[in-house]
Amino acid sequence: MIGRLFSLVIDCPDTSALAGFYEELLGLSRVEDGPDYVVSENAAGTERLTFQRVGDFQPPRWRDPARPARAHLDVQVDDLDVAEPLVLALGATLLEGSDKPIGYRVYADPVGHPFCLVTPESVVLGG
Structure with missing residues:
Protein backbone atom coordinates (compact mmCIF):
# COMPACT_ATOMS: atom_id res chain seq x y z
CA MET A 1 0.00 0.00 0.00
CA ILE A 2 1.36 3.41 -0.93
CA GLY A 3 -1.23 5.46 0.92
CA ARG A 4 -4.78 5.59 2.17
CA LEU A 5 -7.81 7.56 1.11
CA PHE A 6 -7.97 10.84 2.99
CA SER A 7 -10.97 12.53 1.41
CA LEU A 8 -13.13 12.57 -1.68
CA VAL A 9 -13.18 16.15 -2.98
CA ILE A 10 -16.33 17.33 -4.75
CA ASP A 11 -16.29 20.50 -6.86
CA CYS A 12 -19.36 22.73 -6.52
CA PRO A 13 -20.52 26.34 -6.71
CA ASP A 14 -21.77 26.61 -3.07
CA THR A 15 -19.74 24.55 -0.60
CA SER A 16 -21.99 25.08 2.41
CA ALA A 17 -25.18 24.08 0.62
CA LEU A 18 -23.76 20.93 -0.97
CA ALA A 19 -22.02 19.91 2.26
CA GLY A 20 -25.37 20.25 4.04
CA PHE A 21 -27.00 17.93 1.52
CA TYR A 22 -24.38 15.20 2.04
CA GLU A 23 -24.27 15.74 5.82
CA GLU A 24 -27.99 14.93 5.95
CA LEU A 25 -27.71 12.07 3.46
CA LEU A 26 -24.74 10.35 5.11
CA GLY A 27 -24.91 11.49 8.75
CA LEU A 28 -21.70 13.52 8.51
CA SER A 29 -20.68 16.50 10.64
CA ARG A 30 -18.90 19.62 9.48
CA VAL A 31 -15.33 19.70 10.82
CA GLU A 32 -13.88 22.56 8.73
CA ASP A 33 -15.62 25.49 7.10
CA GLY A 34 -13.35 27.73 5.05
CA PRO A 35 -14.22 30.40 2.49
CA ASP A 36 -13.60 28.07 -0.46
CA TYR A 37 -14.05 24.64 1.09
CA VAL A 38 -16.02 22.65 3.65
CA VAL A 39 -14.91 19.34 5.19
CA SER A 40 -17.45 16.89 6.60
CA GLU A 41 -16.81 13.50 8.17
CA ASN A 42 -18.45 10.74 10.18
CA ALA A 43 -18.10 10.47 13.96
CA ALA A 44 -15.26 7.94 13.69
CA GLY A 45 -13.34 10.13 11.26
CA THR A 46 -13.14 7.26 8.79
CA GLU A 47 -15.36 8.77 6.07
CA ARG A 48 -14.55 12.26 4.83
CA LEU A 49 -15.87 14.47 2.05
CA THR A 50 -14.41 17.84 1.08
CA PHE A 51 -16.45 20.35 -0.91
CA GLN A 52 -14.36 22.74 -2.99
CA ARG A 53 -15.77 25.95 -4.48
CA VAL A 54 -15.29 26.28 -8.21
CA GLY A 55 -16.45 29.61 -9.62
CA ASP A 56 -17.14 28.41 -13.17
CA PHE A 57 -18.59 25.05 -12.10
CA GLN A 58 -20.39 23.17 -14.88
CA PRO A 59 -22.36 20.19 -13.56
CA PRO A 60 -22.07 16.84 -15.28
CA ARG A 61 -25.06 15.75 -17.35
CA TRP A 62 -26.24 12.20 -16.91
CA ARG A 63 -25.38 10.09 -19.95
CA ASP A 64 -23.97 13.06 -21.88
CA PRO A 65 -20.46 12.39 -23.21
CA ALA A 66 -19.87 16.14 -23.63
CA ARG A 67 -20.11 16.64 -19.82
CA PRO A 68 -19.66 13.23 -18.19
CA ALA A 69 -19.53 12.46 -14.50
CA ARG A 70 -15.95 11.74 -13.46
Missing part, protein backbone atom coordinates in the same frame (compact mmCIF):
# COMPACT_ATOMS: atom_id res chain seq x y z
CA ALA A 71 -16.96 9.76 -10.37
CA HIS A 72 -20.04 9.08 -8.29
CA LEU A 73 -20.95 7.85 -4.82
CA ASP A 74 -22.86 4.66 -4.07
CA VAL A 75 -24.82 5.16 -0.85
CA GLN A 76 -26.05 1.92 0.72
CA VAL A 77 -29.59 1.96 2.14
CA ASP A 78 -31.82 -0.77 3.53
CA ASP A 79 -34.91 0.12 1.49
CA LEU A 80 -34.97 2.18 -1.71
CA ASP A 81 -38.65 3.05 -1.36
CA VAL A 82 -38.05 4.49 2.12
CA ALA A 83 -34.82 6.31 1.20
CA GLU A 84 -36.01 7.84 -2.08
CA PRO A 85 -38.49 10.39 -0.69
CA LEU A 86 -35.93 11.40 1.93
CA VAL A 87 -33.18 12.19 -0.63
CA LEU A 88 -35.71 13.93 -2.89
CA ALA A 89 -36.75 16.10 0.07
CA LEU A 90 -33.09 17.04 0.57
CA GLY A 91 -32.92 18.33 -2.99
CA ALA A 92 -31.86 15.28 -5.02
CA THR A 93 -33.39 14.51 -8.40
CA LEU A 94 -34.14 11.05 -9.76
CA LEU A 95 -32.28 10.90 -13.07
CA GLU A 96 -34.00 9.98 -16.30
CA GLY A 97 -33.06 6.49 -17.38
CA SER A 98 -32.78 5.27 -13.80
CA ASP A 99 -36.27 3.72 -14.20
CA LYS A 100 -36.10 2.29 -10.68
CA PRO A 101 -34.11 -0.89 -11.33
CA ILE A 102 -34.05 -3.47 -8.58
CA GLY A 103 -31.23 -2.86 -6.13
CA TYR A 104 -30.21 0.67 -7.11
CA ARG A 105 -31.46 4.03 -8.35
CA VAL A 106 -29.51 6.94 -9.80
CA TYR A 107 -29.97 10.53 -8.61
CA ALA A 108 -28.31 13.91 -8.97
CA ASP A 109 -27.35 15.95 -5.93
CA PRO A 110 -28.51 19.59 -5.82
CA VAL A 111 -25.70 20.74 -8.17
CA GLY A 112 -25.91 17.83 -10.60
CA HIS A 113 -23.36 15.25 -9.40
CA PRO A 114 -24.79 11.76 -9.87
CA PHE A 115 -24.98 9.33 -6.97
CA CYS A 116 -26.70 5.99 -6.49
CA LEU A 117 -28.74 4.57 -3.67
CA VAL A 118 -27.91 0.87 -3.51
CA THR A 119 -29.28 -1.99 -1.42
CA PRO A 120 -27.13 -4.64 0.27
CA GLU A 121 -28.34 -7.14 -2.36
CA SER A 122 -27.08 -5.03 -5.26
CA VAL A 123 -23.68 -4.63 -3.58
CA VAL A 124 -23.38 -8.42 -3.21
CA LEU A 125 -24.43 -8.92 -6.83
CA GLY A 126 -22.02 -6.28 -8.07
CA GLY A 127 -24.84 -3.84 -8.93
